């Protein structure tokens with residue numbers, strides 16, 4: 001017994017000595033899984049990264065560099081700080097993984113025995129989610145010069161559909177991912193993007209994109225793309241609406257590659273029969289109006305706050321600044337004082353911006369205050385500072401301007417469509433911040449108009465128009481609010497002003513024609529409906545209204561005993577309303593008045609063919625026959 005004890009005590013250290021040494025770090029066993037999972041989506045042929053990491057040789061060739069960029073956490077690119085928001089698709093190595101890479105490089109990068117069943121990941125060179133239901137193309141590819149600065153370009157992509165469809169997923173195919181770094185997609189139902197083009201069909205430049213919407217119709221989706229990302233799938237019930245005549249605007253950030261490149265992106269849309277049942281909304285914190293950063297300033301703080309007025313779930317966040325952004329924080333303070341992080345980015349880098357979707361929704365009860373605190377470095381020490389020497393920087397959408405935006409995608413907890421209510425509370429807060437602001441007044445006007453409060457809406461559109469006297473849209477909306485308040489001459493003046501700003505603005509033309517028609521200005525109304533019809537032949541409304549106006553005009557002329565002119569109006573109206581029995585009757589009456597009895601009879605017969613039960617037509621026809629039977 002005793003001997004056994006002694007031997008155990010003696011053996012223990014020997015045992016630990018003899019225990020298998022920690023197995024050496026080898027490529028196939030340890031490194032390949034890390035690289036295939038976290039690096040290969042971008043480091044593969046045809047993608048944005050400069051070399052592939054799909055084999056032992058690839059990784060070995062770049063090993064020292066890989067050890068350095070993973071240790072510094074430059075790669076994989078991932079901006080949010082862990083522990084400050086829990087995001088899906090997080091692309092971040094663990095400390096353990098980083099250490100394994102270091103050890104492997106120190107050990108001389110051994111391959112080790114291949115692992116059974118392991119293979120480099122394969123990627124579809126086709127659409128990742130299968131063949132799309134509809135592929136959108138740009139009207140004209142963009143030719144990127146070999147050298148020069150970064151370019152922000154907006155492609156306009158028409159959506160060729162004839163009926164409303166619901167989109168459940170979208171995939172962007174950059175066509176040339178090497179120079180194509182990040183893209184946002186904006187829906188444009190108003191044609192506003194087209195009006196920004198210098199040459200029709202060409203697209204236009206600009207770093208950030210806002211689309212003036214004619215109606216309050218926010219889509220509530222972040223449609224963005226970044227290298228290595230999966231197609232954007234909408235959650236169940238959150239399909240978005242595609243309407244005929246709508247454009248998608250693809251806002252891209254391009255980097256010259258050293259040779260001329262042709263950029264010809266495509267967007268694939270995947271439809272569903274299930275319409276939207278959940279209505280998320282995008283909330284924006286921003287304070288660009290506060291941005292005025294003196295040159296050399298190392299820590300300029302921009303803040304904004306928003307009070308949440310109903311229970312909400314946050315689904316995703318999208319922080320945005322340009323090149324001077326450094327530390328960017330977004331958090332929520334619940335009514336009980338608890339602080340919940342939305343996102344924290346210690347070292348902002350525009351190149352790697354993205355939308356961060358939360359792993360699970362974050363509940364914010366009504367009364368929560370959401371805060372944005374963005375810090376900017378406008379010193380020469382900031383390597384990303386686009387101005388050297390630094391210059392004064394203000395808010396704006398050029399690369400040398402700055403921005404401070406924190407967008408949240410939220411879903412009201414109580415269900416149903418709460419967007420108008422939510423929007424109203426937000427716009428009220430925004431009006432407190434910027435009483436004369438264009439978009440706050442514009443949106444408020446829109447909301448009031450939908451609620452049927454036209455006079456109050458008119459006041460806000462007036463302010464919006466004063467903030468931007470060159471906005472044809474604001475002038476038109478102001479006109480609509482005046483029109484709905486029965487102020488016809490004032491409304492007419494605004495529509496005319498809108499057309500002075502933009503003579504090709506068909507909506508204003510159409511509205512002008514309508515207000516003229518209401519004021520019995522038949523000739524002017526007919527002319528403007530005719531123009532609107534020429535500009536937008538596919539829209540049947542102008543044609544229909546032109547017909548109505550011509551009939552009313554004809555009636556007035558007839559009452560004034562000008563049967564000849566009246567007949568001309570009715571005849572033109574018949575081109576637009578060939579199946580209108582009553583109008584054939586009116587034409588017949590005018591012809592009878594002019595003693596053209598045969599033609600009159602033909603009109604009444606047509607009228608009766610269309611509407612065989614019409615008593616007045618029958619009777620008039622009888623009278624006509626009697627008249628014709630009378631001896632001359």
Ligand code: HEC
Pocket residue numbers: 034035038039040041042043048049050062065066069070075076077091093227228
């Ligand atoms: C989201 C896409 C993406 C992912 C994921 C990614 N990279 Fe990169 N990587 C790039 C791009 C783009 C560049 C070139 C631009 C740059 O260096 O900023 C790059 C550059 C590099 C470089 C060269 C850096 C230099 O200083 O020139 C190395 C090394 C590298 N990546 C390693 C990795 C490793 C290792 C991983 C995974 C752990 C990884 N990358 C994941 C996109 C990615």
